[in-house]
Amino acid sequence: MTQLGTARPYKEGLWKTGADGQPVLVGSRCSACAQVHFPPKPICPDCGGRNVEQVELSRCGRIYSFTTVYQGPAGFRTPYVIGYVDLPEGLRIFTQLVDTQPLALDQPVVLDIGPVKEGDSETEVIGIRFRPVEEEVAS
């Protein structure tokens, strides 16, 4: 795990430190219709309900699709792997994928917040990553 003191999230508000001290993605759930969204929304985008609460999302999911990027935006060291991961909450999350040998569709993966691009010498830019696991474990 990256030392969080020297790390800067690429975007604020996507994850927090869970009760077990490990990062966990944060979604929003509507108290009226119970629909969950990621990233968290200020109101419910489905029913318009104003009462939404933050919820911790599952750390484990399955790969919906993936691709290896050989020509990426500035600051990303190629090749790297990106993909979509499906969570039990019915959410499809865009993510980087690490430790990817081998990789297959529908493979179980687990959240692994960590470096996603080259930062400057002082700070590391961290973001959403998942890595393969043998079996889905309880999150």
Add this chain to the structure above:
Amino acid sequence: MSETRILGVGMTRFARQPDRTPEDLAQEAILAALDDAGLRPQDVEAAFVGSAYLGDGTGQRILKDLGIVGVPIVNVANACASGGNAMHEADMWIRAQACEVALAVGVESLSRSLSGGMIPLAEDDLFGGLGLPLPGVYALIGRRYMAEYGATPEDFAMVTVKSRQHAMHNPYAMFQGRLTTIEEVLGSRMISDPITKLMCCANADGAAAVVLGSARAARRAGGTPVIIAGAAMGSGTLRDRIEQWEDEAAARVARQAYEAAGIGPEDVDVAEIQDPFTVAAVVYAEALGLAPHGEGARAFADGRFDVGTSGPAINTGGGLLSRGHPLGATGLAQVHDLVRQLRGQARGNQVEDAKVAVQFNAGGTVFELQSNACLVQVLVR
């Protein structure tokens, strides 16, 4: 409410032409469209100018030199759908009887607006900040599509091969005369697997323009104009939910446009479909009902969308893949090509007796949505 007519179309060659200003490019396209319509700049009652990157005042900078001044000038920025969006605005104004003759312009100079390479996303974008390049959007769709429907990288490569064949007859296309093979497409540099360099469209500079008119303006102009039988525009919905993830925006907007026109996909003779990457051509052909779900890749590979076959001909001018993609101009270049088809003026790649055409123009940069904007127009003669 009376249907809008297309009185004239014009475009520049699409190519890398960094020596030409956006104003210069757009003025050439506008004058070509006005000549085609038999109208003068002074006949334009409102103008709608689309570009993704050129910014505030683009329309005014272009139009002042032609004497198109004093009238309402509306600038439209909506990613790769800016051109189609500009035309849709013009169409709405005419249908609302706010004017009789309107001009739609699309222009882009990517040589001047970008330092080169791919279209960038913001660093704190939910997707861009993790390194999503635009080809990756379609690589991810393509990987899943191959697994679900048994399509192959060869199928996706064939879309480029077919595109180059169609562009052989298009003097405006960046890649006219550049035929290719499956081997060459698959052997070109890997960008984001399974998408190789030759499965991507190229940045280009260019402009296109369309003159639109009311039924009365069309009667004054004479001839038999192409009619916008139905048009619809929409944006994508949030796709973080798995059940909302499938790209329904294109299919939804197409359904609305077909319904407005009273015409179905089975009636379409010729189509222009946004194909920034080969995978896009496949999934959008399906969304428009031109191939059954899961069969689009095979349909392209089997040549079912070639000119001269029984199926609807798709991207007869080469599409974005071979025409080149000056973002704001693309939507109106699509209309240019379809109007020439419907008039029987498509030299070399004419679809025999083409009566019904459909256009799909779309743009995306905010990938929490399926698309920033997508637009379908059904044209008939």
